[in-house]
Amino acid sequence: MFTSKPQFPSLVPDPIPEEVTDRDEGVFWRINSTALSDEQQSQVCVPDEVCPRQREVLAVHWHPEFVPISLAVSRMQTMFPNREQELVIPTQHNVLMSHAGYSGVEVDCYSRRFNQKVQLLVHMTGEKAAGADVLCSMLEHTRQYRATQLLDLLRTFTQPVQERLDAAARVTGADADLIRFIAVHVTKLDTLLHAHLAELPLDVVKNKMVRNFFHALRPNYGHRLIDQALNFLQEVKKEVKRDFPLQYFFRTSEVIEEARGLGAGIVVPHPEQFWPILLAEYDVDGYEVWNPQSQRYTDFLIEVVTSKNRERSRSRPPLLIFMGDDTHMGEKVRTETETDPAKAGREVGYQPAWEDWAIRKRLLRSGVARAGVISEYTARLQG
Structure with a gap:
């Protein structure tokens, strides 16, 4: 793993609680709620x-x-x-x-x-x-496939894809402490997602779930640390998108033909x-x-x-x-x-x-x- 030394005192607390708490569960349901007050x-x-x-x-x-x-x-x-x-x-x-x-x-x-x-x-x-009907079936296939990108993003941390993490670290200057902090919380999110996946609307199973989960950590960890984490996650997301297989999408000509029909x-x-x-x-x-x-x-x-x-x-x-x-x-x-x-x-x-x-x-x-x-x-x- 990329392990550059921080130039300033680390903002990452030690130790980082690794177990999923009731608060984590509450945050998970809040960020994925589609009900409006x-x-x-x-x-x-x-x-x-x-x-x-x-x-x-x-x-x-x-x-x-x-x-x-x-x-x-x-x-x-x-x-x-x-x-x-x-x-x-x-x-x-x-x-x-x-x-x-x-x-x-x-x-x-x-x-x-x-x-x-x-x-x-x-x-x-x-x-x-x-x-x-046919177009809607094509859209449903596309929506479900696109949702798998979130799982790949989470897996980059839970089953470390070192090339992606190293690439993001080179761009952002993230050190090992920050990457571990992110990995701990991504793992929590991954655990919660897989525990409740059947209960969630498919519309919320998107990359932005990760962004929203880390935003919700601001009261606990402060803006500077979370901003650094989000910056790193953004770079990792770029790597995930770059590696995402495209052939499972319908071809542009196929979509146009169905729409014109x-x-x-x-x-x-x-x-x-x-x-x-x-x-x-x-x-x-x-x-x-x-x-x-x-x-x-x-x-x-x-x-x-x-x-x-x-x-x-x-x-x-x-x-x-x-x-x-x-x-x-x-x-x-x-x-x-x-x-x-x-x-x-x-x-x-x-x-x-x-x-x-x-x-x-x-x-x-x-x-x-x-x-x-x-x-x-x-x-x-x-x-």
């Missing part, structure tokens, strides 16, 4: 700001998680009180969900041509979703994370050129879509330009010390890039406006 429900419905000047709301990339869609929509309606046009479709990861006559999902799939995982947003009317619309989200998909000429309706975690290449992506449309035959509908808020509603009910700062400020329908003057100029030159995208995509979904 009255206070949390009220909290969800009140946005941090109001945008009275925004007239159109396009939200086709966001995740309700365990928060009822009705509460998420109530928050959106309060945030945009003067909206005149909207298209709001939830896109839970690998679970088809519905709102206001439309259904949507974000699907993990495998592009064999580029040997990497990609994601697709699939949207359809509720009527078409009623016949989506249902008459669904398809959008490629944050393509800058897997840019080769731009070369694949997949049968999709459009590309997302901006979201909170994919902002660097917005101008480039707008130009790519515009260029593709110039080359398309007149018999093919133009590719549409989308922006996604990528909101995770579960972050709205966590405490300030437990939320993911990168996701906490996201809001359903809030995509400030539409109002950015430089981006607006480029969009106008391409004949693109949010109202037009809403109208055109709605027509396609209803066609």
Whole structure:
């Protein structure tokens, strides 16, 4: 194991209790609870700001998680009180969900041509979703397989995968005491998970369970130690994802074929994370050129879509330009010390890039406006 010597006195207590306590059990059930208190429900419905000047709301990339869609929509309606046009479709990861006559999902799939995982947003009317039995079976397979990544992350510590731990230690500078501290608590979580796996909703069996468990340790161990632990865990998670076999996902072409057979619309989200998909000429309706975690290449992506449309035959509908808020509603009910700062400020329908003057100029030159995208995509979904 990587055993660099700490430069400063260790924050890790000695000894570290290794047995699972009643408190550990309580924390486990609290972080995996999907029930919302009255206070949390009220909290969800009140946005941090109001945008009275925004007239159109396009939200086709966001995740309700365990928060009822009705509460998420109530928050959106309060945030945009003067909206005149909207298209709001939830896109839970690998679970088809519905709102206001439309259904949507974000699907993990495998592009064999580029040997990497990609994601697709699939949207359809509720009527078409009623016949989506095969697609839902594909999604269930994908969801169950993706859940195994958490087990692999835990196993990296309980049955030490030394290469992953060493790689994370080199990046973070973690010493042996910190790694042992993390391993003890990961082992506790692993014990609790396997003891109660049959009682848990599959939706909570995700990598973020580890993050949430360590956040809950802050009152006992303080922010500095837990921040160091989370930093190390983040690097280990990258190693786990890098090693995760992709061939058990359905191929991108298979998902597209099934979705198109249902008459669904398809959008490629944050393509800058897997840019080769731009070369694949997949049968999709459009590309997302901006979201909170994919902002660097917005101008480039707008130009790519515009260029593709110039080359398309007149018999093919133009590719549409989308922006996604990528909101995770579960972050709205966590405490300030437990939320993911990168996701906490996201809001359903809030995509400030539409109002950015430089981006607006480029969009106008391409004949693109949010109202037009809403109208055109709605027509396609209803066609």
